[in-house]
Amino acid sequence: MFQPVSSSTDFPAQERQVLEFWKRTRAFFRLRELLAHSQKRFAFIDGPITANNPMGVHHAWGRTYKDLWQRFFAMKGYNQRWQNGFDCQGLWVEVNVEKDRGFQTKRDIESFGVEKFILLCKQRVLNSAAMQTEQSIRLGYWMDWDDPDELRMLAEKIVTSPQEVITLRRDGKAIQGTVEQLVGQLGTPELGRSYFTFSDENNYQIWHFLKRCHERGWIYRGEDVIPWCPRCATGISQHEIDTEGYKDREDPAFTVRFKLTHFDTTHIQWASSEAREKFLHAHGAFMLAWTTTPWTLAANIMLAVGPQLRYSVVRQVHKDGEIAVYFLGAQTLRTLRGEYEVLGEIQGVHMAGWTYQGIFDDLPAVIDTIKKWEDLHGKTFRHPVILWEEVSETEGTGIVHNAPGAGPEDYQLGKAHSMPRIAPLDENGIYLPGFNELSGKHAHDVPDIVEAMLRARGWFYRREKYLHRYAHCWRCGTPLVYRMVDEWYISMDELRYEMMEVVQRINWIPAFGKERELDWLRNMHDWMISKKRYWGLALPIWEYPDGTFEVIGSYEELKARAVAGWEEFEGHTPHRPYVDKVKIRHPQTGLIGTRVSDVGNPWLDAGIVAYSTLRYRTDRAYWEQWFPADFITESFPGQFRNWFYALIAMSTVLEKREPTRTILGFATLLDEKGEPMHKSKGNAIEFNEAADRAGADVMRWLYIRQRYDDNLLFGYNALNEVRRTVILPLWNAYSFFVTYANADDWSPHQERPSLELRNQLDRWILARMAETVNSVHQSLMAFDARPAALAIEVFIDDLTNWYIRRSRERFWGSQMTTDKRAAYATLYEVLTTLARLIAPMMPFLSEVMWQNLVHQRDVSAVTTAPEGAFSVHHQPFPEPRPLDESEQNLLDAMQITRLVVTLGHNARAQSKVKVRQPLNKLSIVADAQAQTVILAQQELIKDELNVKAVEFVTDEQSLVTYRVLPDLKKLGKKLGETLPRVRTALSQLDPVQVVTRVRAQQPVEVDGVTLQPDEVIVQRIPKPGLSVAGDNSIVVALDTTLSEALIQEGLAREVVRRINDLRKSAQLHISDRIITHFTASPRLAEAIRAFADYVQRETLSIELHESPAAQSIASEQFHIDEEQLTVWINLGHAIMEGQRS
RNA sequence: GGGCGAUUAGCUCAGCUGGUUAGAGCGUCCCUCUGAUAAGGGGAAGGUCUCAAGUUCGAAUCUUGAAUCGCCCA
CATH class of the missing domain: 3.30.2320 (hypothetical protein PF0899 fold)
Incomplete structure (x- = not known):
């Protein structure tokens, strides 16, 4: 007997039962045992999920692919590692801990204590990992998961008693250490399970990588002007400003007059003969420049003009009687206020070398900087007008204000012209001393002060509001500024070309991924790897007082080189503040080296995992077995310059090999209207909520049938459609089979008719099954999920709406005939094959079907682990085979x-x-x-x-x-x-x-x-x-001509339909026999009499009486066209079993 | 500003190397079938295939330009 199946099932509840079943029977561990000795390997490397928050439905998309292919290859007999990864270090964790604690600035962290702060960061990671682990399990994702409760225990103790010695148990073995040490060893061969990028091994492996870079001369300390978050007090690397980082912002835009002190009128083409006279009689000649970052004006050094652009010379008489002439782009005269007269034109190239009076040359900081420059160069400084090809007239005045200490392009231009640099801001975005009324003010708070200062000096021309896209901190949302700072870099001069070769060897899905990655490599700047923060990789760079530095490649090397601070560090993970204590001595100069206080870019942490998690340093043979990966997958936005990039960069440096053979990228998850999901917008859907309402199988199907390069519009309508059109029909086919098989006492152990004894429909659906298996197998082998899902959808439709619908009557007869056996055998074979076919995609539903169809058991009733390959996920994937001609x-x-x-x-x-x-x-x-x-x-x-x-x-x-x-x-x-x-x-x-x-x-x-x-x-x-x-x-x-016989038959069929409706509404069972009474108008009554056998057969009426019934369980009056019918039905008991032919 | 891609029915999208009447799903409306099915079936309405020019016997498809929208990079 199969377990009875209800046609209305609560799928999410059923999924929870399956999860319990897997847990009780240790189904995943059985799978690993079954595969342990396989020579075939499927090497998957998990891109670490940021362990910072609960996972979202967008994470579930990628995780569905990961699980799909791991399960698929497991069914094909490939051994696997099953290791999930958590990304642990970096600013995003710090920001959240700061929020929890109400910290505003880095000073708050310092006074709280870096040591305690780091522990809180670890705690947040462990708690998030516990939560994400539970959610992933709910998704049906099979991995070597940690016990969430153990993670939460560690999270608790890492803060309350990090040095307590505790014991963790693995396979009967006890592993002892302090809480801090054990946390640093998560994911190692000894402790197993998920890897954590904050682990000791991960950090030291990055040290090894950086040392290798240093050996090739690529590590350098660079001065640059970079985007800077004044709240986080750290630089934001080029890699980190993604499109989310740009937001609309309204800023005050200033047009400023720069008074020329030296210029040349030779090349001006005068508009009229008087124009030159008018020009010479003006009170002053000015360049008009425009900026949306008024805070940079105090750092102004140069003005840039476009060499090919035409500039107009215009004359204006101001209200106070001043007569001024202005130079500005010929296409930008709209920016002028008031009436003006065009005196002439000049090409930009002729303005090179003109000089002007600095607008804030009276500020102490400016005086000081210029003085130093003059001492160094031995000449007087004049603010110059320079040429720059990039100047355009689409915004502003065609004359660009340039502050080499406060803008990236400005910095490059300043460097090219050997200009002084004024860096006005500290790390919190506050003006340094020496800027008079600006000092102590925040860069974003000064527009009014700047305006007043400009007015006082006579340089103010115009202020307006300007809406533009402006870069914001990707983690905390604060508008960025630009700061000139020292940061550490890996030079890309050589590496980028080596990486491009490696990129070529990877199979990119979709194909455009390769071009994207190459494009990024062609254009990217040197890789900024430092961040002036606390929680992250301790950059293994030790600096000496003379400015030289060394890169340390391992724990052992550091220990050998340490001359001080080792005792304080030993026993701790390689994080701040302990590692900062260790000093080394320069072998030649004898100088004492101190670690730079910076932490590393978090993409180093994620990029190294193809080495750190595969025991590259400790067990090279193991690494050889699992490297390179066969497959990795992540959502593309950002990854071409983040994980994919870091992974390839680090593998190129270490081995000049591709870290993976295939990279599958997919687009972005949006809400149903195509808007990005945001908690604040209220359109976000929590993973748990979606799983509870729709079920994980339904979610997974929606992901799997999605095109990789299109954004997924995720929502309950879409989920419901999947449920309605895929899950329910499949479930109903299964429930139909079980209902009738039980009624007929059919069992899979009974002899099944050979293929020759099966009818056309049977052979047809079996051929369709084979065809579908072929197509699904082929698609999955090519990492193409959608066609596999669509092929299955078409098959389910063929099964339910053609095979079963057309075969229904074969299951109805009360005798067990050969044809009926053929039908059962066929449907059984199809359903069990289908269960295996969909197992990687819908692990829950397929398991329920499999357990019942093959083992006749209800998943919720199994208490101990059965023998052998008991789960559908332990089965071989259906084998593809060519169809023969007759099929x-x-x-x-x-x-x-x-x-x-x-x-x-x-x-x-x-x-x-x-x-x-x-x-x-x-x-x-x-x-x-x-x-x-x-x-x-x-x-x-x-x-x-x-x-x-x-x-x-x-x-x-x-x-x-x-x-x-x-x-x-x-x-x-x-x-x-x-x-x-x-x-x-x-x-x-x-x-x-x-x-x-x-x-x-x-x-x-x-x-x-x-x-x-x-x-x-x-x-x-x-x-x-x-x-x-x-x-x-x-x-x-x-042929629509109707004979009386045909009409009668039609009427009889109408009657059958009415009676059956009545049966249904009386909630009779399908096989209940009834006694039927009726009265009808003459023509109808005649039809019923003529087709009485038919009516009785189709309605399971053991008696049919043309008279009213005294009492009945159900009765109703009907109108059929012109005819009248009244029907009474009563239960007939099964005594007449066998009368039905 | 540069690169890549897109623009086809109310919505989401197919339409391969040019070919006769441009399709599907969802949605709407009408009809219908039904003892596994909250399903199924038939039909209708709905498209100047973003616009313009060109190539061609013939263009949704190829070329060029424009517009709009994405994504990536400046």
């Missing part, structure tokens, strides 16, 4: 049959005669080959369309006319421009004559051109007015 023919034949049926329904609709009304015959026009097929399937067609006979029409012209068309593909080349004429001429010939010739394989003469028979296409057009339907090859017609 192929059967597939083609069924297609034709279904076409005839579709056309028949179409004709029915036109005739307005319901399907319930039997008709005498269906006439068909079809070619010989199709006729054979139709003949073979005629019972099915007759039944489906409710006609008594199917016949082929000899005189097809009674039903159809013809359309004859030239075969354009063939004739286009042959005829060229005479084609339209031939086409018209052909359409004017008598189609019947053309058809006659073509069918006789005779050529056709058209307008002097001879067309071969195969160059003419003949279409059959149904004649209008008949109940006729057709496509171009097959035409069907219904």
